[in-house]
Amino acid sequence: xxxxxxxxxxxxxxxxxxxxxxxxxxxxxxxxxxxxxxxxxxxxxxxxxxxxxxxxxxxxxxxxxxxxxxxxxxxxxxxxxxxxxxxxxxxxxxxxxxxxxxxxxxxxxxxxxxxxxxxxxxxxxxxxxxxxxxxxxxxxxxxxxxxxxxxxxxxxxxxxxxxxxxxxxxxxxxxxxxxxxxxxxxxxxxxxx
Amino acid sequence: xxxxxxxxxxxxxxxxxxxxxxxxxxxxxxxxxxxxxxxxxxxxxxxxxxxxxxxxxxxxxxxxxxxxxxxxxxxxxxxxxxxxxxxxxxxxxxxxxxxxxxxxxxxxxxxxxxxxxxxxxxxxxxxxxxxxxxxxxxxxxxxxxxxxxxxxxxxxxxxxxxxxxxxxxxxxxxxxxxxxxxxxxxxxxxxxxxxxxxxxxxxxxxxxxxxxxxxxxxxxxxxxxxxxxxxxxxxxxxxxxxxxxxxxxxxxxxxx
Numbered sequence: 522x523x524x525x526x527x528x529x530x531x532x533x534x535x536x537x538x539x540x541x542x543x544x545x546x547x548x549x550x551x552x553x554x555x556x557x558x559x560x561x562x563x564x565x566x567x568x569x570x571x572x573x574x575x576x577x578x579x580x581x582x583x584x585x586x587x588x589x590x591x592x593x594x595x596x597x598x599x600x601x602x603x604x605x606x607x608x609x610x611x612x613x614x615x616x617x618x619x620x621x622x623x624x625x626x627x628x629x630x631x632x633x634x635x636x637x638x639x640x641x642x643x644x645x646x647x648x649x650x651x652x653x654x655x656x657x658x659x660x661x662x663x664x665x666x667x668x669x670x671x672x673x674x675x676x677x678x679x680x681x682x683x684x685x686x687x688x689x690x691x692x693x694x695x696x697x698x699x700x701x702x703x704x705x706x707x708x709x710x711x712x713x714x
Numbered sequence: 715x716x717x718x719x720x721x722x723x724x725x726x727x728x729x730x731x732x733x734x735x736x737x738x739x740x741x742x743x744x745x746x747x748x749x750x751x752x753x754x755x756x757x758x759x760x761x762x763x764x765x766x767x768x769x770x771x772x773x774x775x776x777x778x779x780x781x782x783x784x785x786x787x788x789x790x791x792x793x794x795x796x797x798x799x800x801x802x803x804x805x806x807x808x809x810x811x812x813x814x815x816x817x818x819x820x821x822x823x824x825x826x827x828x829x830x831x832x833x834x835x836x837x838x839x840x841x842x843x844x845x846x847x848x849x850x851x852x853x854x855x856x857x858x859x860x861x862x863x864x865x866x867x868x869x870x871x872x873x874x875x876x877x878x879x880x881x882x883x884x885x886x887x888x889x890x891x892x893x894x895x896x897x898x899x900x901x902x903x904x905x906x907x908x909x910x911x912x913x914x915x916x917x918x919x920x921x922x923x924x925x926x927x928x929x930x931x932x933x934x935x936x937x938x939x940x941x942x943x944x945x946x947x948x949x950x951x952x953x954x955x956x957x958x959x960x961x962x963x964x965x966x967x968x969x970x
Contacts, residue, residue: 541785548779549772556771560764567941569764574779574947578954581783654762671728672759696728697721704755711755 529593562605576601610662656706668699782951885921910948
């Protein structure tokens with residue numbers, strides 16, 4: 522592919538001039554980072570793959586509105602975050618009831634205490650990881666995405682706000698709420714340490 | 715001394731000290747302890763790492779989406795011409811309406827009312843243009859319903875009769891609409907649409923007409939087929955094209 526050595530902006534010019542194949546270079550360059558954030562937000566490998574494809578598809582359709590003073594990587598990353606947010610927001614009704622049922626802190630405490638009594642520490646470690654993931658899934662879509670972007674992707678409140686389409690202060694509040702909920706839900710785990 | 719709130723402590727943690735509460739934390743033991751607890755909790759919050767992608771993952775993504783993307787040159791030309799064509803199509807529409815009105819008046823005066831049964835109604839001559847738009851609207855609705863069914867199937871719990879039964883009923887209803895859409899797709903020569911509708915037909919048929927009813931093995935097989943074909947993605951791509959097709963159908967109506 523000829524555009525592999527070109528910058529993102531040069532490649533975009535080529536795409537807009539009719540070289541559709543040039544877009545492939547952008548896809549190859551940014552797929553991994555998009556998959557990473559999509560997986561962290563959706564928590565599901567197949568959903569994340571769908572999100573990556575959808576983000577590049579939407580990106581291509583909106584490429585004419587891309588402003589050359591910003592970075593393509595940041596722009597497509599934001600699109601992927603929105604796609605992932607749409608995805609988990611769509612399934613929220615189903616997930617929330619299930620998670621609410623499973624994530625009762627009292628039940629968790631009992632379950633963890635029982636497992637801790639067993640001999641296999643690796644099993645316990647796996648269980649703790651699963652409980653952390655479950656706690657993350659119990660957050661609202663916005664809280665979860667904001668927390669992932671802050672905690673794992675090291676984004677600022679401004680960057681989170683831009684990615685989620687909300688003001689920076691609202692992004693900051695979403696992170697606060699997420700941390701508070703996660704600490705509360707994971708508090709029973711501290712008893713096992 | 716006023717203590718720091720949890721929000722301020724969280725801000726201090728994520729800004730790596732830039733939030734400016736460092737001095738307070740040095741002076742206040744209570745806040746320092748709360749901050750240390752927060753720090754410990756957040757540092758232990760490690761979640762499942764993203765699965766490693768194969769080195770050619772980007773190429774795989776590109777192969778999956780490339781057939782759905784039209785080249786920009788042709789699209790650009792149509793965008794450039796859209797203003798002119800829109801104006802012309804409005805003018806043509808207005809002419810058509812005025813022309814039809816006077817033609818109707820003339821025809822009414824010339825033809826006696828008794829012969830009306832023997833000749834086709836004049837409205838039929840003008841039925842062709844809106845038909846294309848209706849087809850697009852029907853297709854849009856069909857793809858919308860199909861996407862919802864596919865999403866439900868993707869997350870279906872095969873053991874639940876309550877979940878499987880509505881899926882089967884919806885599949886039966888969609889199967890008929892899908893065959894009509896297939897016939898139209900064949901007429902307009904749209905290979906992407908034909909392929910997706912063929913896949914959809916196969917899946918709906920499996921869901922609607924499975925001998926002996928739908929069981930967990932059937933659901934699992936259909937979910938596997940759906941994922942292998944990338945059917946949900948194909949349907950989403952086709953849905954994303956609908957606004958353009960609607961615009962195309964409208965402009966054709968205007969031209970006629």
